[in-house]
Amino acid sequence: MTKSASISRLAAIILAMGLSYQTLAQTSEFELEESGQWTQTHAPEPGSDAAVMADAARYIAQGNPEKAQKILSKWIDEHKRTRNDFIAQAYYLRGVARLDQGREYKALFDFEAVIRDYPSSPYFLKAVEHEYNIGIDYINGLKRRFLGMRFENARPTGEELLIRTQERVPGSQLAEQAAMALADHYYRIRELKLAAEMYSIFRENYPNSDRVRQAMLREIEANIARFKGPRYDGSGLVDAKLLIEQYQLQYPGESIRSGVTDGLNAWIDESAAQQVLDTAQWYLKVNDGTSARFVLARLIRRHPATDAADEAIDIMIDQGWLILEETAHSQSTSEESTSEESTP
Secondary structure, eight states, X not given: OOHHHHHHHHHHHHHHHTOOHHHHHHHOEEEEOTTSOEEEEEOOOTTSHHHHHHHHHHHHHTTOHXXXXXXXXXHHXXXXXXXXXXXXXHHHHHHHHHHHTTOHHHHHHHHHHXXXXXXXXXXXXXXXXXXXXXXXXXXXXXXXXXXTEEEEOOHHHHHXXXXXXXXXXXXXXXXXXXHHHHHHHHHHTTOHHHHHHHHHHHHHHOTTOTTHHHXXXXXXXXXXXXXXXXXXXXXXXXXXHHHHHHXXXXXXXXXXXXXXXXXXXXXXXXXXXXXXXXXHHHHHHTTXXXXXXXXXXXXXXXXXXXXXXXXXXXXXXHXXXXXXXXXXXXXXXXXXXXXXXXXX
């Protein structure tokens, strides 16, 4: 094995354990020999707390997390009510051991202990990262174990973990990833109101992110898509309209090049017009012709390029409220002819 390969292998073991180099150095010291082999030059005193942590880390690295969990659980039971300096490390390592056994839900209790009780420890951020990864797995469909089988829906737990990630490391890249992942998740499962809110939060919290434009477009689409029809609340359309205007101001070149905002604007205009048309048809149904005529005229004036406006024109013609120029000219000619014939 080459020297570079040996270094890479040791680095991989450290990463697999979720340990920093500084953490490893607290318990053991290694020296790279000319042969390319690592030799342990310093080991913690046998039976000491440091030795227990080193043994647990070694078992995890060797693919034996069950053994690591066993010795860590025994040690934690004996020291959890003390101020021992290794408690945070013990909880973290046991969480990793449980995770490696596919017991991610139980691992959350250990990671939570680190996050809640030892926020200043070097294991805090790593515990948050593990919770984030578990959250991603859960929202992507991983079921929780129950009676040895995975069939319990873990999606709410995953959503909660992504929210906690944002709360615990605000402003960080990890929090940014969690915010976008949660927004995309809500969008994917068609929880459109929550998706729009989450994209809005993302834009507010991470205005300099390179994903702000994507978040704004998705927020517009979510607001439009949650409009269920003319008989329902249309506030989402208003929000989408304002966002489109903001998008065109912030990204004028992209708006022109892609034409995406034109298409969305047309969709919004048609949806709003259909809502007004539905109101006019209700007035007709209850024989309130005056109100129906007023609403239809307003629809034609405000949304002239829509299918709803065409339908409104047809209704007004049928009701005799609108006379087209051609029809008016024909009627005028007919009246003049009748007048001439009756003149002696």
